[in-house]
Amino acid sequence: MKRALLSVSDKNGLVVFAQGLLARGFSLVSTGGTKRALDAAGLAVTAVEDVTGFPEMLDGRVKTLHPLIHAGILAKRDDPAHMAALAEHQITPIDLICVNLYPFAETIQKPNVTRAEAIEQIDIGGPSALRAAAKNSDSVWAVVDPADYDRVLVGLDENDAALRQSLAAKVFAVTAAYDAQIAAYLNPEPFPALYTPTYRKLKDLRYGENSHQQAAFYAAPGAPKSSLVNAVQLHGKAMSYNNIRDADAALSMLNEYRDPAVVAVKHMNPCGIGVADTIEAAWDKAYAADSTSIFGGIIALNRTVDLATAEKMHALFLEIVMAPAFEPDALAVLSKKKNLRVMTIQLAQPAAATVEATPVRGGVLLQTTDAAIEGPDDVKVVTKVAPTPEQLSALLFGQQVVKHVKSNAIVVVRDGQTLGIGAGQMNRIGSVEIALKQAQTNANFAGAVLASDAFFPMADCVDYAAKHGIRAIIQPGGSIRDQDSIDAADKYGIAMVVTGVRHFRH
Missing domain, CATH: 3.40.140.20 (AICAR transformylase, duplication domain)
Incomplete structure (x- = not known):
C-alpha cells in the first residue's frame, strides 16, 4: 500500500483530497490539527508519532523531523541499497507529501504582532519534508498548494511524471519565497547584503509596454493595503501593462494630499492636479489644468466620487477612474462606458517611505522612495x-x-x-x-x-x-x-x- 503524509495549516479541500487518496489505495499519516480534521471526517489516518515511536514535542516544533519519515521520503526507489536500508530498518516508503506552510506572511501583517508570535510561525518540519519530496520527485509527489489537489488526483491516475516535476519546482519556489519573507522580517535593513525579493503572480497580461512584448503582473507578499495590487476593479475591461504603471504613478501622487484632491495622469506624468474644498471642485481644477491632455487619462481621487463629479468625468474619454469609494448612482453613471476601468483604492495616510527597485541589465538598483514633503x-x-x-x-x-x-x-x-x-x-x-x-x-x-x-x-x-x-x-x-x-x-x-x-x- 502507498503511503501519504499530510500536514497542513490550510484545511481547505483537505478532506476531499484525503478521500481521493484513500480511494487510490493510499494509507494516510498525519499530524496534530490535520489528523483531528481527518478523524472528524471519519477517515482512517495514522498519527506520525505511531510511525516514529516518538511523540510530538516542544509544542509541536518537532513532529516529522525523524529518520523514519525522511528516509521514507528520500530513498531512491531504483537503488537496491536504498531499498535494502529501508527494509533493514523497517521503514515504509512515503510516496506523497502534502504540506502547506505555517502562515508566516499573514501573521506579520497583523497589527501589534510580537516577534515571539512571528517566530512561532516559522515552519521547520514542513519545508524539510517538502524539499525532501521535491528532491526525490522521480518517485514522490510533493504537494504544497491546495489549488493543485484536483490535478494531483488526476495525475496519480495517469502516473504523470511531468506533473510531479512541475510540483517539485513549485515546492522550491514556495520555500524560497517563504525563507525570503522570514529573512526580510528578521533583518529589516533596507539594503541587505543579499537582496532576495519574492513575488506572487496575479495574472498574465495581454502584452507589455508594446503589443510584441509579453508581460505579467506580480504582487509582493504582504503588500500594503494602499498599494495598487490591492485595488478592486468594479467595472471595465482588464488592466494593461501601461494602465498599471500609470495607475501606480497616479496613486503615488494622490497620497501627497490630505485635502480633497484629483490627479490626472498621462504616461506616468501628471497632466493636471487640483486640490479644493470638495472633490467636485478639485475635479474642475484638474480638468481645467489641461483639458486636452486629460483625454485618455488616468484619474485618481481621494474622496468618495459623487454623482455630479461622475457625470463630469463621464463626458470624457478616460482609461481609469479610481477612488476610495463611489456613490451608487455615480458608479452607475461611470459604468455606462463598458471599457472604462473603475477601481476602489486605499490611501496611505500619510504616504510612507518604502524601498523601491529599478532593474538594470544584470542587476537592480534599490532606493528609499522620495517621501519628503516640504x-x-x-x-x-x-x-x-x-x-x-x-x-x-x-x-x-x-x-x-x-x-x-x-x-x-x-x-x-x-x-x-x-x-x-x-x-x-x-x-x-x-x-x-x-x-x-x-x-x-x-x-x-x-x-x-x-x-x-x-x-x-x-x-x-x-x-x-x-x-x-x-x-x-x-x-x-x-x-x-x-x-x-x-x-x-x-x-x-x-x-x-x-x-x-x-x-x-x-
Missing part, C-alpha cells in the same frame, strides 16, 4: 522680496507636484491647481518654456508661481519666467551659480525660496 518651515527666502502667504502656499503645492514629474521638471501652479507642466526635457529652460506656454492659456494664470525639481544652473530660466509673468519661484538651490539666479530674481522683483531638497525623478 513645509513652510523648510524653505529659506534668498531674495529681497519674500513670497506672500498665498504665494508660499502655492509654491509648496508646486513642490509636491514636481517630485512626481520626470526630470527636468518644471511646474507652474496657482491656488491648488497645476497650470503648466514641463517634463522630461534634456535641458531645464526647455521645460520652463513648455510649462509656461501651457500655463499662459489658463484663465487662472495671473499670480502663478513656478516650482523646479532641481537648481537652475543658469539664470536663463529666471529671465524667461519673469518675462512671462511669474512672481515667485521655489527650487532646491545648491548650484555653484545660485547667486546668478538670485540676482536675476531680485532684478525682476521675484520672490525666490530654496529648500535644500532636490526631487529628481528619472
Whole structure:
C-alpha cells in the first residue's frame, strides 16, 4: 500500500483530497490539527508519532523531523541499497507529501504582532519534508498548494511524471519565497547584503509596454493595503501593462494630499492636479489644468466620487477612474462606458517611505522612495522680496507636484491647481518654456508661481519666467551659480525660496 503524509495549516479541500487518496489505495499519516480534521471526517489516518515511536514535542516544533519519515521520503526507489536500508530498518516508503506552510506572511501583517508570535510561525518540519519530496520527485509527489489537489488526483491516475516535476519546482519556489519573507522580517535593513525579493503572480497580461512584448503582473507578499495590487476593479475591461504603471504613478501622487484632491495622469506624468474644498471642485481644477491632455487619462481621487463629479468625468474619454469609494448612482453613471476601468483604492495616510527597485541589465538598483514633503518651515527666502502667504502656499503645492514629474521638471501652479507642466526635457529652460506656454492659456494664470525639481544652473530660466509673468519661484538651490539666479530674481522683483531638497525623478 502507498503511503501519504499530510500536514497542513490550510484545511481547505483537505478532506476531499484525503478521500481521493484513500480511494487510490493510499494509507494516510498525519499530524496534530490535520489528523483531528481527518478523524472528524471519519477517515482512517495514522498519527506520525505511531510511525516514529516518538511523540510530538516542544509544542509541536518537532513532529516529522525523524529518520523514519525522511528516509521514507528520500530513498531512491531504483537503488537496491536504498531499498535494502529501508527494509533493514523497517521503514515504509512515503510516496506523497502534502504540506502547506505555517502562515508566516499573514501573521506579520497583523497589527501589534510580537516577534515571539512571528517566530512561532516559522515552519521547520514542513519545508524539510517538502524539499525532501521535491528532491526525490522521480518517485514522490510533493504537494504544497491546495489549488493543485484536483490535478494531483488526476495525475496519480495517469502516473504523470511531468506533473510531479512541475510540483517539485513549485515546492522550491514556495520555500524560497517563504525563507525570503522570514529573512526580510528578521533583518529589516533596507539594503541587505543579499537582496532576495519574492513575488506572487496575479495574472498574465495581454502584452507589455508594446503589443510584441509579453508581460505579467506580480504582487509582493504582504503588500500594503494602499498599494495598487490591492485595488478592486468594479467595472471595465482588464488592466494593461501601461494602465498599471500609470495607475501606480497616479496613486503615488494622490497620497501627497490630505485635502480633497484629483490627479490626472498621462504616461506616468501628471497632466493636471487640483486640490479644493470638495472633490467636485478639485475635479474642475484638474480638468481645467489641461483639458486636452486629460483625454485618455488616468484619474485618481481621494474622496468618495459623487454623482455630479461622475457625470463630469463621464463626458470624457478616460482609461481609469479610481477612488476610495463611489456613490451608487455615480458608479452607475461611470459604468455606462463598458471599457472604462473603475477601481476602489486605499490611501496611505500619510504616504510612507518604502524601498523601491529599478532593474538594470544584470542587476537592480534599490532606493528609499522620495517621501519628503516640504513645509513652510523648510524653505529659506534668498531674495529681497519674500513670497506672500498665498504665494508660499502655492509654491509648496508646486513642490509636491514636481517630485512626481520626470526630470527636468518644471511646474507652474496657482491656488491648488497645476497650470503648466514641463517634463522630461534634456535641458531645464526647455521645460520652463513648455510649462509656461501651457500655463499662459489658463484663465487662472495671473499670480502663478513656478516650482523646479532641481537648481537652475543658469539664470536663463529666471529671465524667461519673469518675462512671462511669474512672481515667485521655489527650487532646491545648491548650484555653484545660485547667486546668478538670485540676482536675476531680485532684478525682476521675484520672490525666490530654496529648500535644500532636490526631487529628481528619472
